[in-house]
Amino acid sequence: MSATYCLTLSVPAQALDAFEAVFEPLGGAIVTGGRDAEGLVPWQLYLAEPPEADELDRLVELAKETAGLRASMVYSLDKLPDIDWVAESQKALPPITAGRFRLRGSHVTEPALPGAIDLLIDANAAFGTGRHETTRGCLLALQDIAKRQQVSIILDMGCGSGVLAMAAAKLWPCRVLGVDNDAPSIQVAQENLRANGVADAVKLLLGDGFKDARVARGGPYDLILANILAEPLCRMAQDVKRRLAPGGLVILSGLLTTQERQVTARYRAAGLVLAKRYRLGEWSTLVLQG
Secondary structure, three states: OOOOEEEEEEEEHHHHHHHHHHHHOOOOOOEEEOOOOOOOOEEEEEOOOOHHHHHHHHHHHHHHHOOOOOOOOOOOOEEOOOOOOOHHEEEEOOOEEEEOOEOOOOOOOOOHHHHHHHHEOOOOOOOOOOOOOHHHHHHHHHHHHHHOOOOOOEEEOOOOOOOHHHHHHHHHOEEEEEOOOOHHHHHHHHHHHHHOOOOOEEEEEEEHHOOHHHHHHOOOEEEEEOOOOOOHHHHOHHHHHEEEEEEEEEEEEEEEEHHHHHHHHHHOOOOOOEEEEEEOOOOOEEEEEE
């Protein structure tokens, strides 16, 4: 993608997922930096064509509302020289590790360490490059589960870029269904599956979550993954229980540590028990069992 406009904001770390979810339909590429002393993260969205100012105002307000922010927020929209700024920004992104997994962009060419599982995934319009604590928590949980048991049928609800579906396909000889309601994300995920050699193990579905009858037909699932936000996680608790195989496992992420009690209460009411939690900074990943 050759972007010519850059939208820049300073986003509270706990609001990153909300801003990414709201802005990803614009089809740009998001780049984030390190958190400062006040907990703010430099957040940039590179776009070929920006929306009108009124629409940008609306999207910023929607992202703030989704994240529960009240303070005013100033953004800038700048036209850039005719340079592939996305490619330039990716050069500054080093590979990251999450247990055995190494996640890298295509600009990283050095081989991984022996025993590592290499995942190639570039920053683009789809959520999930593994650089956020929520995705890393899920990757760590997947590896811990793989050490002690086999799973065969997996659902990745809200699959985004497909990073978790790909990770599961690398850990087990399994069948994975990745579901997302965003067409660009499905397209990006399909490209990632091919690039990582797991296209035969993962099926992608553009659909409306658990409401899609094809999700029901693919189950019951030994393992269900959902890395989204706390509120939708709470709403889908009963659906997760219905589609989970007896004794199956669920990995939930996209929630703050302060939201753990709210989410676990919904799933406890649905008949699941908390088996383990992972806390990375302000973010939590929960493992539950049916």
